[in-house]
Amino acid sequence: MLVTMLTALYMMVKTVEEMSHMWWSQPDPMPYMLSQPIPWQIHSVSNSRRESRIEERRNSQKESSCNNGACAPASPEVVKAAATIQKEYRKYQQKKKDGN
Numbered sequence: 366m367l368v369t370m371l372t373a374l375y376m377m378v379k380t381v382e383e384m385s386h387m388w389w390s391q392p393d394p395m396p397y398m399l400s401q402p403i404p405w406q407i408h409s410v411s412n413s414r415r416e417s418r419i420e421e422r423r424n425s426q427k428e429s430s431c432n433n434g435a436c437a438p439a440s441p442e443v444v445k446a447a448a449t450i451q452k453e454y455r456k457y458q459q460k461k462k463d464g465n
Contacts, residue, residue, distance in 0.1 A: 439447075
């Protein structure tokens, strides 16, 4: 009985809601900005982003165990592999640049 009453109440609310939309419809909000942002708004956003990036960097440096001397130095194989990867990537970038 409770379920039936709740279902009936839900249906009544939905019906009233739909009817109110038909009678008092408001235009849909625009999905885009109608005007350009004011320059100080852009400046304020970029400053807050910059500050958060700096704060993230500080936090990551604090949490990094390598900064505390806990990391072992890279082995010669690792250094050689990194150099090879960088060299090959530079070649790839150069080929890509020359191809266009």
